[in-house]
Amino acid sequence: MTSRLRSRPIGSFSLLFCAAVFVLLVVPSFAAGPRVFPEGKVPQDSRLGELKDLNGYFPFEVPATVDAWNERSKELKRRVLVATGLWPMPEKTPLNPVIHGRVERDGFTVDKVFFESYPGHYVTGLLFRPEGTSGKKLPAVLCPHGHGGRLQDYGAKKVRALISQGAERFEASGRFPKLARCAQLARMGCVTFIFDMLGYVDSGQITYQLAHRFAEQRPEFENKKKWGLYSTQAELRLQSIMGIQTWNSIRALDFLTGLPGVDPKRVGVTGGSGGGTQTILLCAIDSRPIVAFPNGMVSTSMQGGCTCENCSLLRIGTGNVELAALFAPKPQGMTAANDWTREMMTKGYPQLQQLYGMIGRKQDVLCAPQTYFPHNYNYVTRAVMYSWFNKHLKLGLEEPIVEEDWQPLTAEEYTVWNDKHPKPKGGDEHELYLAKYIDNESNRQLAALTPKDATSLQRYHEVVGGAFETLIGRRLPPAGSIEREKVGKKKRNGYLEFTDILRVKKYGEELPVVSLFPQTKTWNEHVAIWVDGEGKDGLFNTDDDVKPEVRKLLDAGTSIVTGDLLFQGEFVKLGNPPTETRKVANKREFAGYTFTYNHTLFARRVHDILTLISWVKHDEHRPKQIHLVGVNGAGPLVAAARAIVGGTIHRAVIDTQGFRFVDLKSFRNPNFLPGAVKYGDVPGLLSLAAPHKLALLGDDVNKLSPVSAAYNAAGAPDAATSFDRDRSAAIGWLTEDVQ
Numbered sequence: 001m002t003s004r005l006r007s008r009p010i011g012s013f014s015l016l017f018c019a020a021v022f023v024l025l026v027v028p029s030f031a032a033g034p035r036v037f038p039e040g041k042v043p044q045d046s047r048l049g050e051l052k053d054l055n056g057y058f059p060f061e062v063p064a065t066v067d068a069w070n071e072r073s074k075e076l077k078r079r080v081l082v083a084t085g086l087w088p089m090p091e092k093t094p095l096n097p098v099i100h101g102r103v104e105r106d107g108f109t110v111d112k113v114f115f116e117s118y119p120g121h122y123v124t125g126l127l128f129r130p131e132g133t134s135g136k137k138l139p140a141v142l143c144p145h146g147h148g149g150r151l152q153d154y155g156a157k158k159v160r161a162l163i164s165q166g167a168e169r170f171e172a173s174g175r176f177p178k179l180a181r182c183a184q185l186a187r188m189g190c191v192t193f194i195f196d197m198l199g200y201v202d203s204g205q206i207t208y209q210l211a212h213r214f215a216e217q218r219p220e221f222e223n224k225k226k227w228g229l230y231s232t233q234a235e236l237r238l239q240s241i242m243g244i245q246t247w248n249s250i251r252a253l254d255f256l257t258g259l260p261g262v263d264p265k266r267v268g269v270t271g272g273s274g275g276g277t278q279t280i281l282l283c284a285i286d287s288r289p290i291v292a293f294p295n296g297m298v299s300t301s302m303q304g305g306c307t308c309e310n311c312s313l314l315r316i317g318t319g320n321v322e323l324a325a326l327f328a329p330k331p332q333g334m335t336a337a338n339d340w341t342r343e344m345m346t347k348g349y350p351q352l353q354q355l356y357g358m359i360g361r362k363q364d365v366l367c368a369p370q371t372y373f374p375h376n377y378n379y380v381t382r383a384v385m386y387s388w389f390n391k392h393l394k395l396g397l398e399e400p401i402v403e404e405d406w407q408p409l410t411a412e413e414y415t416v417w418n419d420k421h422p423k424p425k426g427g428d429e430h431e432l433y434l435a436k437y438i439d440n441e442s443n444r445q446l447a448a449l450t451p452k453d454a455t456s457l458q459r460y461h462e463v464v465g466g467a468f469e470t471l472i473g474r475r476l477p478p479a480g481s482i483e484r485e486k487v488g489k490k491k492r493n494g495y496l497e498f499t500d501i502l503r504v505k506k507y508g509e510e511l512p513v514v515s516l517f518p519q520t521k522t523w524n525e526h527v528a529i530w531v532d533g534e535g536k537d538g539l540f541n542t543d544d545d546v547k548p549e550v551r552k553l554l555d556a557g558t559s560i561v562t563g564d565l566l567f568q569g570e571f572v573k574l575g576n577p578p579t580e581t582r583k584v585a586n587k588r589e590f591a592g593y594t595f596t597y598n599h600t601l602f603a604r605r606v607h608d609i610l611t612l613i614s615w616v617k618h619d620e621h622r623p624k625q626i627h628l629v630g631v632n633g634a635g636p637l638v639a640a641a642r643a644i645v646g647g648t649i650h651r652a653v654i655d656t657q658g659f660r661f662v663d664l665k666s667f668r669n670p671n672f673l674p675g676a677v678k679y680g681d682v683p684g685l686l687s688l689a690a691p692h693k694l695a696l697l698g699d700d701v702n703k704l705s706p707v708s709a710a711y712n713a714a715g716a717p718d719a720a721t722s723f724d725r726d727r728s729a730a731i732g733w734l735t736e737d738v739q
Contacts, residue, residue, distance in 0.1 A: 033540040033562075036487050036499045036512035037570050043501070046508030047566055047604060052597040053584040054303045054310065058319025060351040066359055073326050076318060080284050080326075082470040082675065083313040083596075084243040086250075088449075088463050090441055093119055097255055099127065100421060103413045105406050107131050108186035112416045113193070114202070117244075117251040121434055122424055124202035124416045125195030125252070126150065126179075126409075127259075128186035139266035139393040140191045140256050142289075144249055144282070145178045146275030146296075146377075147212070147306065149200035151414060152178050167378040170405040174379065181270070181382050184403045188386065189395055190268075193256045197274065197308065198245055202416040205426030206434075211241045214307050215588045221432075224662050228431050230307075232667045235591045236677035237439055240311040242281075242592075244434070249282040257288060264288065266393050270385055272296045272377030276334075277309045277320070284326040291331045291392035293385045295377050298324045298367075300347045302340035303597075310592035312674035316473055316599055321348040328352075329359045333366040333388040339375035364392075379403060442678055450706065451713035457690070460710065465688050467679045468643050473599055474607050476645050479618040481506060482611060493545060494520045495554050502563070502615055511608055512536070512570045513563040513615075516546070516554060524557035525624040527616050528734065531609055533633025535568030535577075549731045556735040558627075561616055565605040565637070567670075580668040591667040595674055602637065602673045609641040617648060625650040627734050631727065635659065635698065636671065636682055643688035652689065653730045655697035656682055680706055691716035695730045697723050 037043065063069040081087035097115035104110075111127040130138065145152070159168055159175045168174035173183065178194065185192040199208030206229075214230050221228030229239060257264040268291040271279040276297035283292045297304060298320050304310060315323075324332065332352075336344040349367040356365040368384045386401040417423040449464065451457035469475070485501040498515040514536050517523065530550065532538025539550050539562055546554070553560055564570050567577050581601045586593040599607070609628075616626055628649050630638025635656040642652045661676040680687065686694065687706040691714035694701075701707050701720045711720045723730040 033535075033537040033569075034488075034490075034497060034499055034514055035570060036501060036514070040573065042571055042573060043510035043512060045510045045566070045571070048571070051582055051584050051594060053586065053593065054305055054597065055301070056597065058300050058303060058315065058321065060300070060319065060321040060325060060348060062351050062354045062358065069355065069358070076322065076326055077285055078466060079313060079316075079318070079470050080281060080323065082467050083238065083311050084246040084281065085238040085240065085438065085442075085678070086243065086247065086285070087467055087470075088445055090247070090438075090445070092251070092254065095251065095255055095258075098421065101413070101418075103409065104131075105183065108183060110409065110413070112414075113195075113255070114416050114421070115251070115255055117248045118434065118437060120424070120437075121205060121430070122203070123195050123248050123252060123255075125193055126182070126414060128182045128192040128194075130186050130189050130191070133189065133261070136261065137263040138189060138191050138261055139268070139395065140193070140259075140262045140264075141185050141268045141270065141389065142249070142253055142256055142282075143178070143182055143192060143194040144269070144271035144275035144278035145194055145197060145200075146271055146273035146278075147197075148178070148273075150178050150194045150196060151176065151201055162378065165373075167373055167376065167380060169379050169403060172408055173406045176408055177377055177379075177382075178272075179409070180379075180403065181377070181385070183406050184382065184386060184401075185389070187404065188390065188397060188401065190389070190393065191256065191259060191262050193252060195248065195252045197278075198241060198248075201414075202423070205424060205430045206241070206244070207426070210431070211308055212306050214590060217589045222665065226432060227435055228428070229435060230590055232591075232664055232672070233662070233677070234435060235312055235667050235672075235674045236661055236664065237442065238312065238675045238678050239435055239438055240592065241308045242311040242314070245278060245308060246281050246285075249278050250286055253282070253286060253288055266290060268292065268389050268393055270295065270389075272381075273375065274304065274306060274309055277304050280320060280324050283330075283332075284323055289327075289330070291389060292327055293333045293388055294324055295334050295381060295385070296337065296339070296341060296375055298334045298348065299341045299344060301343065307588070307590050307592065310590070310596040312592050312595040313470060313473075314596050316597060321351065325352060325355050328356055329361040329364060331364040331388070331392040333368070333385065335368045335370045335381050335384060337373050337375055338371045342371050345369050446678075446680060450709050452709070453713055454715070457710060457713040460713075461688065464679050464684055465643065467675065468640065468685060468688065471673055471675045471679070472603050472606050472640055472644055474603075474610060474644075476610055476648060477504060477614040479614075482615045482618070484615065484619060491519075492516075494518070494551075495546075502611055504611055507607075509607070509611070511563050511611055513561065513612070514539075516550070516560040518554045518557050518559060520555060521557040523559060526558045526627065526735070527621055527623040527625075528553050528558050528560050528627040528629055529609070529612050529616060530560050530562045530629045530631075531565070531634040531638050532562065532631055535564040535570075536562045537569055538632050549727055552728065552731050553735065558735060559621070559623075561612055561621075563608065563612055565608040567601065578670060580666075581670055581672065583668065591674065595667075600672055600674070601670050602640075605637050606640045606644070609637060610644065613641065613645055613648060628652040628654075629731075629734070631655045631697075633657065633659075636661075636685070639682060639685040639689075640673075642692075642694075643685050647692060649692065651693040651695070651734050653695045653697070653734055654686070655727065656686075657698040659698075683707055689720070690714040691719055694720045695723055695733050696721070697725055697727060697730055
């Protein structure tokens with residue numbers, strides 16, 4: 001289909017107008033719109049309070065019905081996938097597994113393993129198999145190990161103390177608690193694979209220091225053509241240590257279930273501490289496990305302190321208890337210890353029981369209280385897990401199951417790399433390669449989604465639109481969710497001015513709002529929501545004189561609604577918006593410590609626009625049509641809101657000013673939105689407006705391939721147009737079909 005998207009040429013009048021606009025934008029303006037709150041007072045808005053961090057409180061509120069939970073769980077699973085960079089799921093390239101160096105122990109064997117989760121990126125680990133089970137289809141257990149590594153060693157002195165306390169049973173194998181569970185599971189008849197977290201033991205391509213101790217940004221790794229992990233460019237593409245580890249877990253499950261003799265329909269997953277975090281995430285998004293035991297991290301308290309346990313977007317509005325609940329109705333067990341899980345028996349576990357009970361499976365969730373032990377996956381805890389897996393993997397073993405001792409592996413026996421299988425290259429070059437490879441594959445997937453017809457456009461909206469819904473994190477508020485407090489009414493020069501406070505009680509948000517109602521002409525039952533980068537002050541030349549484009553709308557009979565978005569205008573006591581976004585107190589320069597738990601400022605400002613739209617739609621305005629205008633730096637915000645609300649908005653005028661997220665140099669920038677580049681940047685947002693009417697300033701629709709493709713696929717090529725820099729003409733277009 002040949003594109004007929006319109007682009008308006010710029011004429012001499014427009015050039016003069018553009019020059020005037022340039023002066024308005026560059027020369028400091030002292031115009032002030034009407035205040036809503038008393039001088040010196042700011043909105044009583046929860047978002048002005050302290051940011052949430054990993055040590056916050058994360059309760060799980062169980063939805064009232066199964067249908068409500070199904071809807072919530074669908075949304076949360078997408079959040080996990082988006083946050084970890086796995087939406088859509090990457091192509092699974094050949095694993096090319098190598099199994100070598102078998103060691104025999106009483107009742108089981110141990111093999112060394114390595115395979116490629118991405119081409120050239122290796123996952124390493126040890127494979128424990130039951131002895132003498134040839135020809136049988138065996139259950140399998142995947143063991144993400146957590147911090148301390150698969151070779152965590154208590155040491156001779158500490159293990160003796162643990163034995164005296166009843167936490168361990170044997171001096172030899174008890175020193176290595178993570179391998180102890182693998183050995184016992186193999187003796188119970190399970191093929192068991194324990195694999196290295198990034199930076200541990202044989203997984204050295206990404207260093208331990210980078211994966212788990214990153215603290216300071218590295219300017220040399222911050223470039224939009226060549227970047228490293230933790231950089232702004234990586235965050236804009238949702239590339240993280242947590243995401244790579246989650247992918248490694250998925251590929252480890254591919255390896256394990258693909259082994260001859262493994263029954264892929266009887267698979268369990270268990271890990272403790274950081275391995276518990278990995279267990280939660282894997283079981284939330286992969287349908288293959290039938291039983292899980294995520295130990296030490298299912299909690300309404302601390303959510304995981306390492307850089308490998310956090311990634312932007314993951315726990316906004318949720319927490320580990322609810323994420324663990326995504327495994328329901330499948331059987332899931334855990335314990336509570338004298339650590340951040342100590343309150344699970346009263347805060348977290350009752351809610352999991354409530355959810356499992358609501359779906360008729362209350363007996364399939366377990367939290368065993370062991371608060372007399374500190375943070376652990378000790379002998380006593382392992383015994384609970386063995387019994388749980390015995391039951392739900394249908395092993396048929398006599399209870400109680402008693403863990404037995406075994407001779408620990410030597411360094412030669414547990415080390416994957418040797419002369420015949422040399423250690424692969426890693427370091428900076430590998431980090432840069434991996435980031436670029438993941439980006440290239442993501443871009444290839446996005447290009448393949450380019451819509452060509454109505455069917456492919458629907459799929460494009462599901463993937464790209466669904467991603468941006470997660471990035472923004474809020475839909476259009478429903479009718480009745482916004483309260484209005486009338487503040488004032490004044491007669492101005494040809495219009496009435498109303499001031500109001502809008503409150504979204506669910507989130508504790510307040511918004512100062514100004515509405516302009518035409519008096520020189522009968523209201524045409526259209527409302528234009530005008531969003532300016534300066535807030536509501538941007539509409540006014542003086543306190544009773546609006547700017548020419550605003551006057552043009554009023555003279556056409558269109559009413560106008562505007563407001564200060566978060567940290568604009570009345571949100572800032574001194575009147576100066578922030579040049580950097582806030583961050584949590586953690587001194588380590590990792591975006592995830594803030595944005596795993598908190599919306600970005602960009603997203604929160606989009607929330608304010610959604611509040612305005614909902615109020616106009618459902619309140620006493622009840623217009624025939626609602627339009628959106630985004631100018632003076634607010635264009636990308638309006639593009640995001642436009643993408644969320646669909647047909648609620650009839651026409652939108654968006655001045656992008658050529659802005660692109662990829663040009664950002666810091667995740668502290670007020671326009672930072674993690675994942676925005678991965679899903680097409682500003683053009684990706686604009687493409688989601690199809691088939692609705694759209695006018696651009698600052699960009700040419702014909703030069704934005706995803707936008708033109710989406711409008712052509714929707715059968716509405718004339719619905720998108722460009723006006724170069726002619727804002728006056730664009731405002732005229734906004735009122736073309738008023739009559």
